[in-house]
Amino acid sequence: MxxxxxxxxxxxxxxxxxxxxxxxxxxxxxxxxxxxxxxxxxxxxxxxxxxxxxxxxxxxxxxxxxGERGTETLQDLRRRAGMSTAEVASLLRRKRASQGLHVSAEKIRDLERGRPVRGRTWPSPETQGRVARMLAHVYGVPDRVVIDAWCRTRPNDPAPALPARRPRSASEGALATWRELNERQRSYLTCIFHQDQEAEEEQRQSRYAGEAQRPAAAWRRLTLALNAPADLVGFTRIQERLRDAGIHDPGTGSSVSALDRRGLIIVYRDRLYVDGLGDVPRTRVEMTRHGRAVARAALGVTSAPAPPAALLSPWLWKIVVRVAQAGPQGVDGSLAGRGPHYLAVGQSPDGRTPSRGFIVLRLPDEADYGPYRWFLTNSGRRHIKDHIDTYRSLYPTVNVDSIANMFT
Structure with missing residues (x-):
């Protein structure tokens, strides 16, 4: 209901x-x-x-x-979108992925009430994954919100298998832009791109560790050069990459300006106080999306792999495993970091999107007072049971041996 x-x-x-x-x-x-x-x-x-x-x-x-965030059912998602079952069915029938499913209001109602849905292919996880993705698009929510609501609504069904997203191929436009650059400009773009990706990986690891996140505008602006003697201020990380590529000048000349004019990078010039030197002119650069696309296409670099849709990042998976390992004792209520915003009933990672609802802060069983502790919800247990083998291969460094028998 x-x-x-x-x-x-x-x-x-x-x-x-x-x-x-x-x-x-x-x-x-x-x-x-x-x-x-x-x-x-x-x-x-x-x-x-x-x-x-x-x-x-x-x-x-x-x-x-x-109700609380992280406890939504399929019917809740539809009501929040302000749609009737007939309206949802009509929208789904217009989608190419719905061909052969003969979507109707009756089937949407059966889906929401946990009843068998008539249709030869409807019971398959692959068909249900197609339907879940279409519902996410219609309701304007991420795939994982619909998957979580689906599993709460239909706890006895296999988890829907979302269709794999097609990998993006390098665009001809990006490759054409690369071919228009001279060798020196390509070297600059390559070195800046590698430094940008290193900064992105540092932020990813920081997020996995639950640390406070800096805005992208802060960490994507990379220091290219300080206008001061190198024996006093040293070389920046980008300059070191350029030197390895055989470029030994300060790195603030015509090549950088050319990349800026083409919209591949943005150049910022300001001043930085250095002890013993005072205010020193500084040049910083930030890659644009177009610039990253050109570099990736030319270098054959794919975007950093993300967990499959509806699965957790390594950082969040570690938290769920930790709570599962605690069993009936629970985990101390002062669980650090932003993990609860993504995982806990009643929370939200952004103030709008529901949490996963996999953990809950409550009193231990049979306790009437005392400190609250973190425990798995039924949704959390279901998620572990459905995906523990996949997580083993995704994140082999996260030891789940101690909980494996609990969810088999």
Whole structure:
């Protein structure tokens, strides 16, 4: 069942926005009498009206219901999008991936109620993965939100198998831009690109460790050169790469300007205080998306592999394994880092998207008071059971031997 609207919460949210019953009714497209009945708890809110309420009141579903992020079902996602089953079915039928599925409102209702869906191919995880991806597009949420809601709605079904995304091939336009560069410009772009990728990997490892993240505008701006004697300030990391490539000048001349004009990099010039020298002119560079695309195409570099859709990063997987290993004792409630924002019931990584709902902060079983601790939810246990073998191959350094027997 979908999480029902709480009458008092609706009254409160309307009050926060300074709206009268009449104003809310007009904005939502219903009569004032309907709003009064909603707030009195004598009339249920339709799926379409619920979605409109969220938009008009500019609030999240948990602000109007007793539900929490990370506990959504498929019906909850549809209601939040403000759609009827007939509307969803109509949108899915327009998609090429729905061919042969004969999507109908009845099938959407069966899907949401955990009942078998009629159709020769519907029971297969591959078909369900196609449907899940289409629903994610229709509802405007990430794939993993639909997968999590699907597993909560249909706990006895195999997990949907999302279709693999096609790898992107190098664009002819990017390769053409590379061919227009001279050898020196190519060397500059290559060295800057490698330094950019090194900085990106450092940020990735920092994120996996749960450390506070710096904005990309800060770490993607790389120091190219300081206008001061090298014996006093040394060489920057980009200059060291350039020297290895046989380029020994300061690195701030015509080649850099040419890359800037072509939109491959952005050049920033400012000053940096250096002890003993005072303010020293500094040149920094930042690769554009176009610049990275050109470098990747020319060097045959693919983007850093990410976990398959709906699976966790190494950092989040380690947290889930740690909580699983703790068993009925739970993990100390002061779990460090931003992990709970991505994993815990009631949390959100960005203030909008639901968490995975794999862990929950609560009292231990049979305890009436005392410190709260982290435990796996049913969704968390289901996720481990469905994917533990895949995680073994993805992240072999994360030891899961101690929990393997619990989820087989």
């Amino acid at each position: 979908a999480q029902p609207l709480t009458p008092q919460a609706l009254q409160q949210q309307r009050g926060f926005r300074g709206m009268s019953v009449k104003e809310l009714a007009e904005a939502t497209g219903v009569s004032p009498a309907s709003v009064r009945r909603w707030e009195a708890g004598t009339q249920a809110v339709s799926d379409q009206a619920f979605g409109r309420l969220l938009k008009v009141l500019r609030c999240d579903a948990q602000d109007l219901t007793a």
